[in-house]
Amino acid sequence: MTDGFDLTRDGEVARLTFTRPAKMNAITYGMWAAIPDVVAEVEADPALKVLLLTGEGEHFSAGADISEFRDLRTTAEGAASYDKAVEGAVAALTAMRKPSVAMIRGNCIGGGCQVSVACDFRFAAEGSRFGITPAKLGIVYHFDSTRQLVSLVGPAHAKYFLLSGELITAARAREIGLLNDVFPAAELEASTRAFAATLCVRSQASIRGMNRIIEKIVAGQETPDAEVEQIRSDALHGVDYAEGVAAFLERRPPRFAYR
Template sequence: MSSHGEDIELSLANGVAEVRLNRPNKRNAVSLAMWRRLSEIFSGLAGNPEARAVILTGSGGHFCAGADISEFAEVRADVEAGRVYEHATEEATIAIRDWPGPTIAAISGYAMGGGCGLALACDIRVGDPTAKMGIPAARLGIIYSPLDCNLLYRQVGLANAKRVLYGGRPFGFDDCVRMGLLDIAAETDALAAARDLALSLAENAPLTLKGSKLILEACADGSAAARGTEIDAVIDAGIASADYAEGRQAFMEKRKPVFVGR
């Protein structure tokens, strides 16, 4: 499964999907059409049992410079257009955040503004020493939505979230690691490190990965008690699964398990 030559490229092999922003001449700035396409891609991958992990990355040495501000005069010119635009960005962010399995952002170069938001929507951020992250909203007169603010807040804490939003400047690799904007520091190549991680995760039991994500997210947003029936059903499905039987058998036989996702 692959698509090439588009503003967003998609490939899938060995259980790992790669979604690549592909506008290197604009440092992968995201157009309105691309926000909508991201939502479609991640929603589609959610129904694909062959995709066990997803890497989000960018072409040409940069993750994403943010939203394509050059089109704002047309697509974000007034309050009404702004609401339509924000709806598209939020749909994309939610589709990434709620993708049922592990998602990894592989960050080289700039991950600014909307690009930083895309990285924060992923489960894990892997960056290399070229990474620069930040949100320049304060330099553009833009106020970020509760969704984006919450993703930033839960990743770096209140004080660092204010530091990022108030300052509006890019932070270098070391600051990103210290604040928690980056979870894993790659020595040289973020994408290579992300691929190694994704392949290792794709070998694990898909039902466990999905169930763990569902429960952790419910704990994080305070909905675990309200979703108790759903959580119990996920746990019960794991116990009844062929993968659980395979995991037990492989452990007893001292071999690597082969999970099928059911």
């Protein structure tokens, strides 16, 4: 495993933890570059259904490790290479069929917020802070990450984030749609794990199919294509559909078999 994070398994949930608490879990180039491999490992493991991302200690992540920038981003070629690693990490998380959940404490800023926005769900502790700060560094934000932010919070709030670089509270982040929910700090872990457990007992054929369709819609697709029709057809003829209907009619919890 790459220095800076740790991947563990808890039943059907994989947990990716940023492990640089002394640096507020700042994300290094090596960490960005390794995220696609982590995603691929989780996607390929039939025993895993959910990826949960969090940070060790008091913070989720304060963003990219800017101390690397003088060495890695001082030339156009270096900046392009660095950005390619970031874009690859975002693309990998975005394209996951298995759902991803960000569990956030403390600072979730810059690249840390970028990672959380690429996840399917975001839950935070009261007292957390959020911001995206390219305007403080003279950077123009990644296109796909900008699109994801706009799809979550709308253009007005996205402009506030990106153009001002100001931080907002968890309560405000929930209000504008950046977060799914906010919990007291002592309840965050249990509440997030309970939600992940809920995802694990739902139809994985439904979850992964709908996740792909939503990705297409966010990317701008307006009408169904052959892939969408195939996803829906496969679900209709799959074992989960038969089990779901049978369980409903028999008034029992479904026992979905698709993995």
